[in-house]
Amino acid sequence: METKAQNYWIKIFHTLNESQKRWCAAQKATEIGYGGITKVKALTSMSRTTITKGIRELRDQEQLEKKIRKEGAGRKKITNINENIVRELELIMNENTAGDPMSALKWTCKSTRNISDELNKKGIKVSYRTVYNLLSEADYTLQGNKKTLGNSNSENRDEQFIHINSEVKKYIDNNEPVISVDAKKKEQVGNFKNTGQIWRKKSDPKKVHDHDFASLGEGVAIPHGTYDIQKNEGFVNVGIDLYTAEFAVNGIRQWWYLMGKKNYPKAKKLLVCADSGESNGSRNRTWKINLQKLSDEIKIEITVCHYPPGTSKWNKIEHRMFSFISMNWKGQPLESYEMIINLISNTTTKKGLKIEATLDRNEYEKGIKVSDKELEEINIKFNKKNPKWNYTINQSKKRKNK
Template sequence: DCKKKEKVGAFKNAGTTYRPKGKPVEVNVYDFPDLAVGKAIPYGVYDVARNHGFVNVGITSETAEFAVESLHRWWRLVGRDQYPEATGWLVCADGGGGNGSHKRGWKFHLQELSEELGLPVTTCLYPPGTSKWNKIEHRMFSFISLNWQGVPLDSYATVVSLIAGTRTKGGLRVKAKLDKRVYGKEEITDEQMAKLNIVEHEVNPQWNYTIYPRKKVTKTAEGGAVSRKKR
């Protein structure tokens, strides 16, 4: 899920932190967008079982393609080493933003991801107004906010460093990477949607469904997938 977007620059960040006496960090009086270096869009993936997280920090837009790419990055950098015998994914996410239930691109790019991995991807979206029960909010995002409180997010390096430096006594560990790709608006046609290999669940099918690869695949040694050739 996506954390609140942040302006990157010499802006006040709510909270307090220790500084040498008489040496405060100077920030802008105003937080006008034109004073910013850019914006940071932290999209997080939280592993409930391991209490580990991954945050992909985007710089352009929170799109469906960006959301799925964040999941893909987690798999490439973290997931496939921790779950080499995985037979499928279960993604629990809010029903808005880049992974919104109404976003065609979310399902379309999940189909691409499913085929590349050779694994089914089951999605369970939280209904409207229930995001506070999403574990990523109070088990990871809240601690990231505590870790960077009072520290101006003056550069992307600072944002990534503070996210990756988030730790708790309960064992939370977080990795973070900057995503410099440009994500823009896209239109997914009815024809593309009709080709999805999606099975909706019996209960609340608008929020719960599984997407399967459209072709048979076999895993490679690197954890990716290749097509099986017909004999």
């Protein structure tokens, strides 16, 4: 071998693993011919026996192929062996998840070992390490505690979550609509600073008002959302006045006529998952009165399941819809109602989230009093389990008799 080529060959030789070195030395000895083994032995410090073994392996092509793992060989991914594992894992996680509404990440209070045990009980043999990898691929993450819950101690909290989960499954199995409703925080409309950053030319930040005085803006925007859990679609009714029970129910009404009626033409029932407080609260009489009006109008039975006090962040609309709206308009001043509608309507996700939005210019009256007599006229049936949080409103008796 020429000195330059020889040095280059030796450099490459020393980067190889044991088997590759043996075959490379054997190939070079064969290439040299007579006296090749002796020359290669001197260059590589390999024994004659090892080089001779390499020559035999090169000649025995079938044996060599067994030693070299083919592309795609090796242990198959568990998801290729058992396609149900991802679906079963999602079922477990959906029963035990919560999310920070400002983040797209989900978290679980179950350990990977416990989840692995549950999957094994279902006949899916999987290690806790594999569970960890699958959760990471599905955007779950381990998170510490965050002080967000109120002081109220709801002794029936766990029971209520189990009940909500059971009702949601039952409605979806029967292809009946299930919606999650809530209002996003009130936003000032105008050239005001919005938390976050957007891409702009260097040293050219968007200039906004240095004070958030209401007089400098166009008004306020109150986004009330309705999220269809089954279809992964949402509707946002953007109010300009007050957040009242009538406004909250009107958001559901708008969703029904724009999306719900089209997606569920044969629907006889509607399940509404809502918080326990504010305008759609479990004790709000005006909320129930307006739901009665809606039931009469669309001729559908409406069942409401409230989340226990202090658990609003478990509401699916928070981390499946509102979080993405916040991320879509972060750093962008909400200069006009038209801009707000466009930003909401153009919010989407990799999983295909679609949102429609409209501007509600109606003025709503605050502090409407509902008498006991009016309350008695509501065709309402309370569930035996946590009746204050679970009830069904059907068409009024007067309307049914007509």
